[in-house]
Amino acid sequence: MQALAAQYGLVIVTPDGDPGGWYVDSARVEGANIQSYLLKELVPDVDHRLPVSSYRAVSGLSMGGNGAIALALKQPGTFHAVSSLSGVVELATVQDRPPSSTGSAPTTRTGRSGRASRPANCSRFNPAPCSTCTCS
Numbered sequence: 001m002q003a004l005a006a007q008y009g010l011v012i013v014t015p016d017g018d019p020g021g022w023y024v025d026s027a028r029v030e031g032a033n034i035q036s037y038l039l040k041e042l043v044p045d046v047d048h049r050l051p052v053s054s055y056r057a058v059s060g061l062s063m064g065g066n067g068a069i070a071l072a073l074k075q076p077g078t079f080h081a082v083s084s085l086s087g088v089v090e091l092a093t094v095q096d097r098p099p100s101s102t103g104s105a106p107t108t109r110t111g112r113s114g115r116a117s118r119p120a121n122c123s124r125f126n127p128a129p130c131s132t133c134t135c136s
Contacts, residue, residue: 011052015042023060023067035067039075057081062088 005012017023017034026032046052058079060068065087072082 011046011050013042013046017064017067020063022063022070024070035071035074038071039078043078055080057083059083059085060087061085065089 001012004010015038018032021032021034023034023038025035043056056079058068058071059082060066062085065084066089068082069084069087069089072079
């Protein structure tokens with residue numbers, strides 16, 4: 001990755017979010033303000049310390065994919081591109097999520113109706129036959 005960054009003149013910053021923090025500010029956990037940190041402190045610090053332009057992209061894997069989309073939606077104009085790779089995208093606000101015993105996001109996702117979300121490979125959403133889909 002370092003060679004590609006050098007070849008294309010990219011600066012790649014890979015912040016670590018709190019486990020279970022979803023890269024958002026928590027209304028439940030005191031001081032867990034990762035989204036504010038990233039947008040209000042990290043981005044300006046990178047701008048100040050490194051030779052970067054205003055053309056930024058944000059990307060994330062799994063929980064980080066949720067964070068990438070949440071960051072881009074929270075502060076439009078900060079990022080010119082956003083991507084979520086195998087993202088666990090939950091567009092509900094933290095307050096809308098069901099509580100968990102650990103204070104982190106629950107393992108079982110539920111939609112606004114309260115029913116368990118169907119998997120992405122569900123035959124209801126994907127016409128291709130699926131051997132692992134149990135929602136037919």
